[in-house]
Amino acid sequence: MCGIVGLFLKRDELRPQLGDMLTDMLITMTDRGPDSAGIAIYGEETAGSIKITVQSDTPETAFDALDTALSAEIDAPVAIKTLDTHAVLTVPDASEAAAITALEGMGLRIMGSGASMEIYKEVGLPKDVAARFGLREMGGSHGIGHTRMATESAVTTMGAHPFSTADDQCLVHNGSLSNHNQMRRTLAKKGVFTRSENDTEVGAAYISSRIAEGASLGEALEGTIDDLDGFFTFVTGTKNGFGVVRDPIACKPAVMAETDDYVAFASEYRAFADLPGIEAAKVWEPEPATVYFWER
Amino acid sequence: MSTILDMAETDLRAVNTTLQAAAKDKANAAYTLTNPRGSHAVACGLDGPLSVTVKGSTGYYCAGMNKDATVTVEGSAGPGVAENMMSGVVTIEGDASQYAGATGHGGLLNIKGNASSRCGISMKGIDIVVHGNIGHMSAFMAQKGNLVVLGDAGDALGDSLYEARLFVRGSVKSLGADCIEKEMRPEHIALLSELLEKAGADAKPEEFKRYGSARKLYNFNIDHADAY
Numbered sequence: 001m002c003g004i005v006g007l008f009l010k011r012d013e014l015r016p017q018l019g020d021m022l023t024d025m026l027i028t029m030t031d032r033g034p035d036s037a038g039i040a041i042y043g044e045e046t047a048g049s050i051k052i053t054v055q056s057d058t059p060e061t062a063f064d065a066l067d068t069a070l071s072a073e074i075d076a077p078v079a080i081k082t083l084d085t086h087a088v089l090t091v092p093d094a095s096e097a098a099a100i101t102a103l104e105g106m107g108l109r110i111m112g113s114g115a116s117m118e119i120y121k122e123v124g125l126p127k128d129v130a131a132r133f134g135l136r137e138m139g140g141s142h143g144i145g146h147t148r149m150a151t152e153s154a155v156t157t158m159g160a161h162p163f164s165t166a167d168d169q170c171l172v173h174n175g176s177l178s179n180h181n182q183m184r185r186t187l188a189k190k191g192v193f194t195r196s197e198n199d200t201e202v203g204a205a206y207i208s209s210r211i212a213e214g215a216s217l218g219e220a221l222e223g224t225i226d227d228l229d230g231f232f233t234f235v236t237g238t239k240n241g242f243g244v245v246r247d248p249i250a251c252k253p254a255v256m257a258e259t260d261d262y263v264a265f266a267s268e269y270r271a272f273a274d275l276p277g278i279e280a281a282k283v284w285e286p287e288p289a290t291v292y293f294w295e296r
Numbered sequence: 297m298s299t300i301l302d303m304a305e306t307d308l309r310a311v312n313t314t315l316q317a318a319a320k321d322k323a324n325a326a327y328t329l330t331n332p333r334g335s336h337a338v339a340c341g342l343d344g345p346l347s348v349t350v351k352g353s354t355g356y357y358c359a360g361m362n363k364d365a366t367v368t369v370e371g372s373a374g375p376g377v378a379e380n381m382m383s384g385v386v387t388i389e390g391d392a393s394q395y396a397g398a399t400g401h402g403g404l405l406n407i408k409g410n411a412s413s414r415c416g417i418s419m420k421g422i423d424i425v426v427h428g429n430i431g432h433m434s435a436f437m438a439q440k441g442n443l444v445v446l447g448d449a450g451d452a453l454g455d456s457l458y459e460a461r462l463f464v465r466g467s468v469k470s471l472g473a474d475c476i477e478k479e480m481r482p483e484h485i486a487l488l489s490e491l492l493e494k495a496g497a498d499a500k501p502e503e504f505k506r507y508g509s510a511r512k513l514y515n516f517n518i519d520h521a522d523a524y
Binding site: 248249250251253255268269270271272273279283284285287288 | 333334335352353354355356372374375390391393394412413431432
């Protein structure tokens with residue numbers, strides 16, 4: 001069991017409240033996943049720059065003068081923002097690959113990268129994880145979150161969701177995949193590698209590889225129904241929006257709500273209880289083996 | 297006169313304790329629950345005549361094991377609504393999530409919207425009327441009772457069905473193993489008329505098709521030994 005939430009805002013005026021709304025949704029899903037929690041938030045972007053989110057268990061030393069060290073390593077300007085165990089480094093587009101290699105070389109864990117996406121995830125109760133990162137104060141256009149009850153890999157930061165396997169793309173998952181080892185090998189042959197032993201990361205890598213091969217988000221999500229075996233309710237985030245797909249058995253719960261202001265996803269209706277205007281929202285259960293997505 | 301319990305102020309366990317005690321008093325009391333906020337197990341285990349109206353949507357297992365009580369949800373219900381219901385009436389004004397009315401022994405579950413997958417799974421005597429559509433694997437291994445669907449049914453309707461009767465007005469995406477269409481005889485028209493009237497459904501019994509068990513899976517068949 002895990003809890004997943006997603007919120008896509010239709011009105012720009014609500015952007016400052018995104019983190020606040022998502023945090024309430026995430027904390028309500030604590031019963032479904034008290035092991036770890038994570039959030040991917042799509043916020044401000046700067047033209048020509050890319051944001052790389054990294055994690056360290058020893059942030060005081062690891063993040064001390066990290067921007068200067070990275071800047072020297074890649075010979076480009078670097079800006080840094082630190083939040084608890086995570087740091088977001090902003091580098092020029094062209095330096096992204098070099099920066100990721102350099103950061104990994106410094107022993108930092110890469111959470112994700114993208115023009116607008118930042119990922120924050122840690123082991124612990126969702127309320128504690130949210131407080132550590134100040135999720136409530138974060139603004140943005142859309143975000144997805146996850147509360148984890150681990151089944152397929154250890155309770156670690158790297159095993160927490162969301163998983164990001166390409167710029168501005170991420171995935172959260174309720175369920176378990178049964179062909180992830182085989183799919184991991186298939187993807188590796190194509191040069192697509194994962195960073196953890198986790199089944200969901202393979203799902204994320206599958207979707208990213210399909211998009212890299214030219215598929216649309218909708219086509220990549222359709223592909224999960226044929227190519228991934230197991231139970232899943234997936235919510236995937238992209239720079240422009242988010243998508244939802246459930247396996248054909250659809251035993252992992254899902255509910256959606258839409259108003260003029262937002263589209264929301266959650267494992268249970270409870271997570272919607274504090275959303276503005278929920279009483280009058282269109283609320284429905286997404287159909288099995290059917291792809292839904294919203295993009296701006 | 298309906299007693300109001302505000303679930304924003306009174307916790308779930310206290311609400312259910314109050315309702316269960318009132319049901320046992322058999323005084324036909326009426327309660328209104330406000331701010332359910334998708335809570336789990338709202339108004340479950342009621343064992344006596346009582347009327348409960350829930351103003352909003354509920355989570356897992358609302359009105360489970362209901363006996364004699366009348367529970368109305370003025371919203372949608374999460375998975376397992378009216379699970380193992382014994383008698384009484386449970387009405388959902390919105391949609392119901394998966395396995396609505398599962399293993400129900402009796403009473404009426406009246407869903408005004410759609411029900412999702414596994415509606416009436418292993419039902420054992422309950423009557424379920426769904427005014428909208430139902431999802432896949434509905435009435436799986438259903439043993440007894442009636443499932444009436446005014447809309448469409450999803451894949452594998454009535455798979456491994458026993459003696460429950462299934463009535464569908466719209467299309468059926470596919471029938472499950474051992475489920476077949478059957479003739480609508482006068483007694484079925486009469487039964488369906490009664491169920492539609494009880495559920496306040498605006499439909500004519502003649503518009504429905506009946507599905508039931510082909511009774512081929514009841515016993516081990518030695519000729520099929522290789523298939524097991």
